[in-house]
Amino acid sequence: ERLAVLPGLYSLADLRGVLERFDTVVLLKPGRDLAALQAAIAECDVSMVWVRRVGRPEQAIIRDRAALPATRPDYFSLLIVRRRRAGPGGNDRL
Numbered sequence: 001e002r003l004a005v006l007p008g009l010y011s012l013a014d015l016r017g018v019l020e021r022f023d024t025v026v027l028l029k030p031g032r033d034l035a036a037l038q039a040a041i042a043e044c045d046v047s048m049v050w051v052r053r054v055g056r057p058e059q060a061i062i063r064d065r066a067a068l069p070a071t072r073p074d075y076f077s078l079l080i081v082r083r084r085r086a087g088p089g090g091n092d093r094l
Contacts, residue, residue: 001023001024002021002022002023002024003022003023003024003025003026004018004021004022004024004025004026005025005026005028006018006025006026006027006028007027007028007029008027008028008029008030008031012033012036012037012040015037015040015041016040016043016044019044019046019081019083020083022083023082023083024080024081024082024083025080025081025082026078026079026080026081027078027079027081028078029075029076029077029078030077030078030079031077034068034069034071037068037079038065038068041065041081042065044081044083045083045084046081046082046083046084047063047081047082047084048063048065048079048080048081048082049061049062049063049079049080050062050063050067050068050069050077050078050079051077051078051079051080052069052074052077053074053075053076053077054076054077054078055076056076
C-alpha cells in the first residue's frame with residue numbers, strides 16, 4: 001500500500017489527486033478550512049477516521065463523516081483517509 005503523510009495546511013485543491021495516487025492519506029493537524037476539507041473528502045469514494053487530541057487521555061476516534069467538527073479542531077488532531085478497494089478481499093474499513 002502507498003501511504004502519504006501530509007501537513008494539515010496541504011492544498012485541498014490537490015487532495016483529490018493525492019487520494020487517487022495513494023491508498024491511505026494522513027493529514028496532520030487539519031483545521032484551517034474544515035468545511036472545504038469535508039467537501040473534498042465527500043467528493044471521493046473514501047473511508048475516514050478523525051482522531052482528536054491524539055495521545056491524550058481525552059482522545060476520541062470519530063468514524064462518521066457527519067460528525068467531523070464544524071469549527072477549528074483541537075490542537076493535535078489528525079485525519080486518516082483511505083481509498084475504498086473494489087473486488088473480493090477489498091478492505092475499506094479503517
